[in-house]
Amino acid sequence: MDLASxxxxxxxxxxxxxxxxLAALGFTIIFNxxxxxxxxxxxxxxxxxxxxxxxxxxxxxxxPAAILLAVVATTLVGLLMERLTIRPxxxxxxxxxxxxxxxxxxTIRGLxxxxxxxxxxxxxxxxxxxPIHLLGAxxxxxSLWILGIAVVVLxxxxxxxxxxxxxxxxxxxxxxxxxxxxxxxxxERMVMASxxxxxxxxxxxxxxxxxxxxxxxxxGVLLGMxxxxxxxxxxxxxxxxxxxxxxxxxxxxxxxxxxxxSAYKDAIAFVVILGILLxxxxxxxxxPDTERV
Amino acid sequence: xxxxxxxxxxxxxxxxxxxxxxxxLRHDYYYLSILTMAGIFAIIVLGLNLxxxxxxQISLGHGAxxxxxxxxxxxxxxxxxxxxxxxxVSGVGLTALVAMLIGMPVLKLKGYYLAMATLGFGLIVxxxxxxxxxxxxxxxxxxxxxxxxxxxxxxxxxxxxxxxVWSMVAVALLTSLNLIHSKYGRALMALHIxxxxxxxxxxxxxxxxxxxxxxxxxxxxxxxxxxxxxxNFVAPSSFGFHFxxxxxxxxxxxxxxxLWGGIAGAVFLTxxxxxxxxxxxxxxxxxxxxxxxxxxxxxKGLAGGVCKLLSNVRRRFGREP
Amino acid sequence: MITRIxxxxxxxxxxxxAPAAKAxxxxxxxxxxxVSGPASFLGExxxxxxxxxxxxxxxxxxxxxxxxxxxxxxxxxxxxxxxLAADRLLKRDRVVAAIGGTTSGNTLAxxxxxxxxxxxxxxxAAAEKxxxxxxxWVFKTPQSDRHAVIKILEHAKSQGYKNIxxxxxxxxxxQAGREVLMELIPAxxxxxxADEIYGPKxxxxxxxxxxxxxxxxxxIVCWGTNPGPAVIARNRVQLAMDTPLYMSHGVASxxxxxxxxxxxxxxxxxxxxxxxxxQLSEDHPQKAVLQAYIQEYEARFxxxxxxxxxxxxxxxxxxxxxxxRAGEATPQAIRDHLEEIHGFVATGGIFELSAEDHxxxxxxxxxxxxxxxxxxxxxxx
Numbered sequence: 001m002d003l004a005s006x007x008x009x010x011x012x013x014x015x016x017x018x019x020x021x022l023a024a025l026g027f028t029i030i031f032n033x034x035x036x037x038x039x040x041x042x043x044x045x046x047x048x049x050x051x052x053x054x055x056x057x058x059x060x061x062x063x064p065a066a067i068l069l070a071v072v073a074t075t076l077v078g079l080l081m082e083r084l085t086i087r088p089x090x091x092x093x094x095x096x097x098x099x100x101x102x103x104x105x106x107t108i109r110g111l112x113x114x115x116x117x118x119x120x121x122x123x124x125x126x127x128x129x130x131p132i133h134l135l136g137a138x139x140x141x142x143s144l145w146i147l148g149i150a151v152v153v154l155x156x157x158x159x160x161x162x163x164x165x166x167x168x169x170x171x172x173x174x175x176x177x178x179x180x181x182x183x184x185x186x187x188e189r190m191v192m193a194s195x196x197x198x199x200x201x202x203x204x205x206x207x208x209x210x211x212x213x214x215x216x217x218x219x220g221v222l223l224g225m226x227x228x229x230x231x232x233x234x235x236x237x238x239x240x241x242x243x244x245x246x247x248x249x250x251x252x253x254x255x256x257x258x259x260x261x262s263a264y265k266d267a268i269a270f271v272v273i274l275g276i277l278l279x280x281x282x283x284x285x286x287x288p289d290t291e292r293v
Numbered sequence: 294x295x296x297x298x299x300x301x302x303x304x305x306x307x308x309x310x311x312x313x314x315x316x317x318l319r320h321d322y323y324y325l326s327i328l329t330m331a332g333i334f335a336i337i338v339l340g341l342n343l344x345x346x347x348x349x350q351i352s353l354g355h356g357a358x359x360x361x362x363x364x365x366x367x368x369x370x371x372x373x374x375x376x377x378x379x380x381x382v383s384g385v386g387l388t389a390l391v392a393m394l395i396g397m398p399v400l401k402l403k404g405y406y407l408a409m410a411t412l413g414f415g416l417i418v419x420x421x422x423x424x425x426x427x428x429x430x431x432x433x434x435x436x437x438x439x440x441x442x443x444x445x446x447x448x449x450x451x452x453x454x455x456x457x458v459w460s461m462v463a464v465a466l467l468t469s470l471n472l473i474h475s476k477y478g479r480a481l482m483a484l485h486i487x488x489x490x491x492x493x494x495x496x497x498x499x500x501x502x503x504x505x506x507x508x509x510x511x512x513x514x515x516x517x518x519x520x521x522x523x524x525n526f527v528a529p530s531s532f533g534f535h536f537x538x539x540x541x542x543x544x545x546x547x548x549x550x551x552l553w554g555g556i557a558g559a560v561f562l563t564x565x566x567x568x569x570x571x572x573x574x575x576x577x578x579x580x581x582x583x584x585x586x587x588x589x590x591x592x593k594g595l596a597g598g599v600c601k602l603l604s605n606v607r608r609r610f611g612r613e614p
Numbered sequence: 615m616i617t618r619i620x621x622x623x624x625x626x627x628x629x630x631x632a633p634a635a636k637a638x639x640x641x642x643x644x645x646x647x648x649v650s651g652p653a654s655f656l657g658e659x660x661x662x663x664x665x666x667x668x669x670x671x672x673x674x675x676x677x678x679x680x681x682x683x684x685x686x687x688x689x690x691x692x693x694x695x696x697x698l699a700a701d702r703l704l705k706r707d708r709v710v711a712a713i714g715g716t717t718s719g720n721t722l723a724x725x726x727x728x729x730x731x732x733x734x735x736x737x738x739a740a741a742e743k744x745x746x747x748x749x750x751w752v753f754k755t756p757q758s759d760r761h762a763v764i765k766i767l768e769h770a771k772s773q774g775y776k777n778i779x780x781x782x783x784x785x786x787x788x789q790a791g792r793e794v795l796m797e798l799i800p801a802x803x804x805x806x807x808a809d810e811i812y813g814p815k816x817x818x819x820x821x822x823x824x825x826x827x828x829x830x831x832x833x834i835v836c837w838g839t840n841p842g843p844a845v846i847a848r849n850r851v852q853l854a855m856d857t858p859l860y861m862s863h864g865v866a867s868x869x870x871x872x873x874x875x876x877x878x879x880x881x882x883x884x885x886x887x888x889x890x891x892x893q894l895s896e897d898h899p900q901k902a903v904l905q906a907y908i909q910e911y912e913a914r915f916x917x918x919x920x921x922x923x924x925x926x927x928x929x930x931x932x933x934x935x936x937x938x939r940a941g942e943a944t945p946q947a948i949r950d951h952l953e954e955i956h957g958f959v960a961t962g963g964i965f966e967l968s969a970e971d972h973x974x975x976x977x978x979x980x981x982x983x984x985x986x987x988x989x990x991x992x993x994x995x
């Protein structure tokens with residue numbers, strides 16, 4: 001296999017992996033304040049893409065404005081979800097809350113299907129479709145947008161959690177909610193903020209993905225599953241791990257498809273993940289003993 | 294003696310209800326076939342409830358285990374024309390064997406990591422069903438599974454299959470009731486509350502977990518065999534990630550650690566969509582909303598809700614009925 | 615006296631209307647379609663078409679003076695639900711004939727039920743397995759994958775291509791296409807240069823295409839339904855590949871051109887004549903049927919017609935034709951007369967059914983089209 005092909009696999013893996021990573025970041029944010037896995041995370045990604053398409057056709061405000069509107073609207077969906085379905089039962093057990101999030105994901109899919117049907121939609125690329133040549137491999141500009149924005153989001157989140165009071169308060173909730181409350185942190189507000197932030201990250205992922213991969217009401221299911229795999233692979237609760245997990249998963253799939261067998265590429269990726277988990281039961285960058293369920 | 298009686302009364306009532314159902318439905322074969330499907334799912338859910346509700350171990354791989362049994366009996370009886378007994382026993386046996394091989398390494402993982410590992414296992418099996426076209430028929434499915442026949446009796450009517458499936462549900466229920474009221478059952482519950490404490494009491498955690506995992510896979514295996522010979526057709530899409538999540542939902546919605554709840558959850562989630570069909574485009578949304586509301590307002594599931602209702606009634610009338 | 619006359623008049627009216635009421639008992643035809651779920655892009659136009667035809671037939675006085683009643687169930691593209699819905703049609707609604715399923719998998723699953731209940735089933739799915747070997751009670755309207763592959767390979771041969779790479783989706787449609795491609799490419803004296811698979815929900819196929827590019831084939835054949843083939847078309851442009859790309863008839867809808875955008879330009883595919891109805895010559899027998907269907911469908915549903923809805927159109931018109939020929943609406947008579955339909959002009963082609971051929975179409979039901987300027991261009995008829 002020549003270098004150009006290997007580079008092409010790498011480019012594919014990084015692009016796809018960034019999208020998994022962004023989904024995984026969303027899981028991590030909510031996990032960190034609530035200890036639950038939000039099954040509606042994939043739906044946030046889907047909403048970002050679909051709403052951008054909807055605003056483009058409906059208001060025709062130009063691509064940047066449509067994207068902004070879509071991201072804001074999805075963030076509000078995150079807020080509503082927390083207010084309506086999580087806060088009223090915040091003392092319920094983790095598994096019950098998880099089933100609630102499954103219910104939310106089904107409902108969101110149903111609503112999107114009702115209003116905008118089951119068609120696949122696409123957004124125009126941010127800066128054209130002309131491929132850029134690099135050492136024999138070709139990349140389209142949208143891939144660079146995806147990679148770049150994923151890195152920026154990751155950096156901002158890292159800064160947010162380690163530098164700002166608000167971010168550190170959110171982290172505190174994850175370690176010990178009762179102690180956090182004692183030092184005057186409103187856990188409710190932090191949980192609400194985490195849902196908004198995670199919907200925001202998901203929506204950003206959705207809008208940058210759609211020009212490349214297209215979107216429909218049901219894309220969230222697969223992205224949610226891959227995102228979950230990515231954040232477990234990287235170690236739950238660690239934003240850096242989630243992003244890294246996403247990239248590793250993407251690269252495994254691309255090289256698996258290119259070098260071994262495209263029919264079994266997902267199986268190859270999951271065999272490797274299983275192997276890693278047996279070797280490191282808390283993921284690659286996770287802290288051991290995060291017994292929560 | 295009286296405690297045994299109190300346990301047996303609901304079981305007897307359950308038997309009577311099952312016997313009477315076809316007559317209550319006035320032999321409407323369509324509803325009967327949906328309830329047959331619900332019974333098949335109830336068997337898996339009973340096993341999964343032992344694992345999740347009592348031992349506290351999650352599995353997103355039970356859809357795949359169910360599928361392994363269904364495909365094994367399909368291939369053995371359909372492709373190779375082996376006797377049904379061979380297909381059924383190998384189906385359940387292979388499922389248990391796979392569960393044991395997977396369970397040994399994987400059950401060391403905890404919580405979400407265990408969920409991920411079992412999900413990964415399920416996905417790999419699912420891809421195998423899709424890609425091993427020569428063996429499984431691939432994505433378009435496996436056609437030509439023979440009708441079930443036991444000692445010369447052919448289960449080719451909906452009524453006979455309904456009774457067959459629900460008597461298997463009863464067997465599974467009795468086995469599970471026996472188990473949880475045994476020393477073993479108490480050990481499992483101890484394990485759920487705290488593994489460390491259970492270990493210090495001398496409970497061999499690894500062995501207990503593996504035992505329940507394999508036992509629940511046997512339930513899934515039996516269900517898989519029943520399923521394959523009922524539909525006479527299997528396709529990979531019935532055994533995917535989606536189905537595994539639905540099984541977990543049935544357990545939790547019915548009521549964790551309540552065997553009756555598990556059956557109720559399976560029946561509720563299988564039958565409900567039939568009533569929602571009337572709403573067409575709103576069906577999915579209503580389904581989602583019902584799920585959300587149930588989980589929000591019935592924290593102990595359907596079983597917990599019914600218990601609470603009963604105790605309220607008792608309090609109001611001021612005596613034991 | 616007046617009361618007695620009135621009573622008499624009433625009695626006469628009851629007497630006259632009684633047989634009329636009996637004659638007006640509806641003819642029940644069932645359908646199991648994937649209106650939602652992954653195959654909804656097929657099932658939804660199929661359902662719409664059946665509703666359209668039902669109203670049209672009833673407005674014209676029904677069949678044999680009896681109204682047509684369509685009973686349509688959505689199986690959500692799930693095989694369990696398809697089987698249950700088939701049960702409901704057979705056991706509760708007691709239909710005289712049925713249409714469906716939408717996908718090959720669902721059809722194969724419900725076929726045995728209809729055969730043992732002795733009710734004719736006309737499928738809207740393409741797989742050859744449905745009618746080969748012939749099941750006396752099962753028919754299908756879509757052209758077989760084999761005919762689409764033959765059309766593609768004839769075109770490829772005329773261009774002098776030798777090495778053909780294939781990339782197929784890992785679902786029932788892709789599997790059926792792959793099997794036929796693997797059989798017919800060598801039979802046409804060509805080589806299968808590469809055999810790649812992608813998942814129905816995959817969003818990036820550059821690894822597979824990169825691998826294919828390394829093998830340097832003369833042409834690529836992609837077998838899938840939206841959105842996968844649109845991704846592949848875009849990935850091909852992204853990789854700056856100029857290898858000719860053939861698509862299957864599974865993407866013969868305008869939606870595909872919209873999704874693939876500029877990347878669709880120059881792609882070649884076999885399609886039913888519905889896509890190019892206005893480009894057909896005036897004397898083509900199908901032209902009038904197609905144009906009427908397109909016009910009625912688009913007027914009622916305010917959305918673009920697709921070839922997939924045509925499968926249901928053909929299924930129902932064939933059943934209606936069989937009832938008319940038989941003069942009665944019993945399952946046995948419908949089945950027997952379906953086999954005797956010849957030269958029946960419908961949307962998919964001109965049906966020549968017989969006891970040995972329960973599809974009644976061959977490769978002439980397809981034309982080769984090229985995508986040019988965002989629209990279909992008839993290459994060869």
